[in-house]
Amino acid sequence: MKIAVIADPHFHDIDNRQGVGRGDRVAVRTLADTNASTRVFNESFHATRALLDDIVRRGISLVVIAGDLTDDGQQSTMAAATAVLADYSRRFGLRFVATPGNHDLYAIHGRHQSKRFLNADGSHMLVTSDPQMEQGGSVERIVSDDMYCGGYGAAIPALVDLGFFRRKSDLHWECPFGTDDRLEARSFEIVSADGQTVRRMIDASFLVEPVEGLWLLSIDANVFEPRNGDLDPTLEKSYHDSTDAGWNAMPRNKGFVLDWMKDVATRAEALGKRLVAFSHYPVIDPLNGTWADEAKLLNDTSFLRRTPRAEVSKAAAATGIKVHFSGHLHINDTAVFRDGDDWLVNIAVPSMVGFPPAYKVVEISGERLEVETAVVSDVPSYDTAFALYRVEAEREGTSAAVTEATGHADFLSRHLAEMVRHRYLPKEWPQDLAALVPQLCLGDLEILAATAAPLVPKDVPSLVASSPITGTTMLQDLPFFEMIVDWYRLRKGRELALGFIEPARIAVYRHLAARFAAGAWPTGSLQDRLASFMRMLSDWLASAPSRDFSVDLVTGEVMPRDHLGRTVRRQTGSA
Template sequence: MKIAVIADPHFHDINHRQGVGVGAGAAMRTLADTAASTRVFNESFHATRALLDDIVRRGIFLVIVAGDLTDDGQQSTMAAATALLDDYSRRFGLRFVATPGNHDLYAIHGRHQSKRYLNTDGSHTLVTSDPAMQQGGSVERIVSDEMYCGGYGTAIPALGAYGFFRRDGDLHWECPFGTDDRLELRSFEIVSADGQTIRRMIDASFLVEPVEGMWLLSIDANVFEPRDGELDPALEKSYHDSTDAGWNSMLRNKGFVLDWMKDVAARAKASGKRLIAFSHYPVIDPLNGTSTDEARLLNDTSFLRRTPNPEVSRVAAATGIKLHFSGHLHINDTAVFRDGDDFLVNIAVPSMVGFPPAYKIVEFDGERLDVETITIADVPCYDAAFAHYRIEAARDGVSAAVTEATSHADFLSRHLTEMVRHRYLPKEWPQDLARLVPQLTLGDLDAFAATSRPLSVEDAGAVIGSAQDEAGTMAALALFEVIVDWYRLRKGREVALDFIDPARIAAYRLTAQRYAAGSWPQGSLQDRFGSFMRMMMDWLDSQPSRDFSVDLATGEVTSRDHLGRTVRRQTGAA
């Protein structure tokens, strides 16, 4: 039996503008908001359908959803997203088993949401659930309860059909609190760091056996820890957002879930059940050993903030859970953690609204799990919002180059380019490097590596342009384009090679070799770009990430490279 694993659909209903009645006008989000986000919005409407249609065509009926089904948990969006899944269940017999993501709910009481929607003339209207939200640059403001993101008490019942409660036909169902599925019985105490504030919080984890011999363990890794001194339980600011916390906060606040995981793993092994665990957040460092280099180059990034520390991975591996799927980061990655005889394999699943658009298919073969990564490049009506984007861009005097995309995957690749330009370079990169990058080429990077004396950013001007641009080389390639490819590889690993000219990859390898052959003081320009090239090579070479097998007895990950050679990843973080 094959199982589809999808993550982060972030479904947004483009046909219903919240607050103005069902069917009362298109609900297209602005291009400006899309360009500034790590995900696209309007395109999720058709991309989610294309994803589900592909699953149906392959004859798969069991689908794991690793969190963030919805755009931002808005009441009307939740209703539209669940209606879509329910429709595929009725028409095609799909069975969905989900875990909640940080965009699906917020703590107990929920939180306000505010979104800007395009008007026909390119202006935008603000729709918000918060009466105190200012109108800003929007031509109109609409206050609507439909925009409110619910807490556990409303979001989990809305998602209830996806394993959160017992269903007729399930062979087994339980949660960390026992076999009673009533939500009011599935709560625990969570305490602020100073020990002064105590809240009752719900944990929505569950174990279900939908078909004979298959145990699916949904782990609610959302943690909403109260902030010191915040006494109003209904305010968003009263909690630490789960977005960056993830599994790092699980050890401190949800030890009972880890104890339960260990018990589940032991019982699964004793009874011969096949066990797949999944949560929204990765439980192993998704940067696969490049965290030190990323910290050296970029200091503080969202990836680093969301990286599980080694102790988290060690404790998770000690539970006996061998296999874990995650979402959240919108990346394609496979990581292995070992600690003595314990091991854990984390398979990070991409999103259809971020580069690269893909999902996973898994199939058991004895003690082996075969994993296939399916890229969905073509989505019908992928350009449904493009005409609106062009009107907005013309009104605001900005580029609409992303609307020249020839497919959904091409659009996401172009969107990533704009993210690098408007988000990653100005917000993640040190200011001195961000200012320097537009002046540089790949040839300049080579020239830095060929310079024996340590360079500072201020010294770079004397070297820029000194590289020989030989015919047939990539020396004139703008460093900005190299950085975009770096992010493509960071997010897509092997899948990204479908979107990068092989000649570029060959040139990057030569540049990386030049940096690997040298040694410079930490903090020098060569040292910083050396980190950059080391990470690129690690993402190119260190792991099978598209189609592979996992030996669940040993933790060995095996695949075939493009030459048909066996590639193994036996060790990861330790």
């Protein structure tokens, strides 16, 4: 019994510029928007097909999609994405079972979307569903309903063939409300924090048995809680976005789903069914215990806001679902939560539009779940948009270095570096640290680690200027920025990142981490903050398994597998 689990395809149709028509102008998003995003846009068009082709080559017919099938839920994009899946179902017999992501729909009424598309001369036009949206720096503006992202009532019916409704071939189908699959029978009341505003919302969770003995539990962990006040229910701003809420909002707003999960798990065990649960959001801290260090280094980041709290993981583990697959964060990670006799394994699935490009192959064998991480580096036509990127960069006087990529995986690795430059450092790092980064090399970090007196960032330029680096090597001259990029590669890819980082660099990083670990500085000092940075890097290098492993479905033990697929027993605990 083998399943492919994919997450966050974020499919974008580069053949169709919404509102303009297919064929006359391609729909290539700008490089500027791409570099500032946590994902790439245009490359999803070919990457999705390469991913599905890899699944077909492996002879797998059952595919789980852990949310965010579409770019941003635009009506035309939704139609194009589901058409691709229908084509693979028709030609290769693939069966898709999905859960909705935060990019696939929004609350009940939906929300506007606006995107910038490149013209042949490097300028861009704005296509929007919002008549009030200003044109900005675009040379043209087009208003089109095709750009609108639907709510539950529009998006879930558009995903009709992905398990949200009963199929004749299903051996079993149910939802938290019973066996009626009509959307009007699957609504519930959701209340604002002050208790004054009540809305009817749809929950799209379901349980399906597509083949004998396998239960797939799709959990809709989107929570669109009304904001306080008597606001217009049709407006986006009237709801808290599910993007940051995730599982942290589930117990208070969707407790009935957790009750149903417990009932499903109990019945699955009694009936001898193999239960595989999935939702869009992680239900266990994906940072593997480095949360406190990240909070110390970076304060409040989107990643930290999206981290499930321990009490939420405890509530999910108490349901007895045992194994849960998630997407959303575009990372490769396996985490284990234990509370007495309760345990839960969360397997975070990477995306083909963020580093590293991969998915999970799951095989159920007796009392074991065998998991392989399949990297898809070869994407034909990965460089389709590169020519337009170069024209845009020349027009704007910016860099098109990402177009020097030698393949899809290399492009995503380079995109991550641009994301660090354009998004993470300026938007998530404290200003004093972000300003210091371009001034330092790894040799300077060695000096800081050897300085016993606590420092603040403004002390550093004069200190390193008066403390020349002895025995200078190429790696000691490596910019600190490059180490930060590798830090993010490890944060997102764990073991998979090692193929993109020179072993010599890893050795130097370990050395620097050891130097900072040996020191002791007051909390809040520069060295203390850098020690947190180094400690996280060390933890990610040591965390295993992240690629190929087995889950003991009786004990919850997670054990790595060697290159021959043999299980290597290790001590139980966080993975």
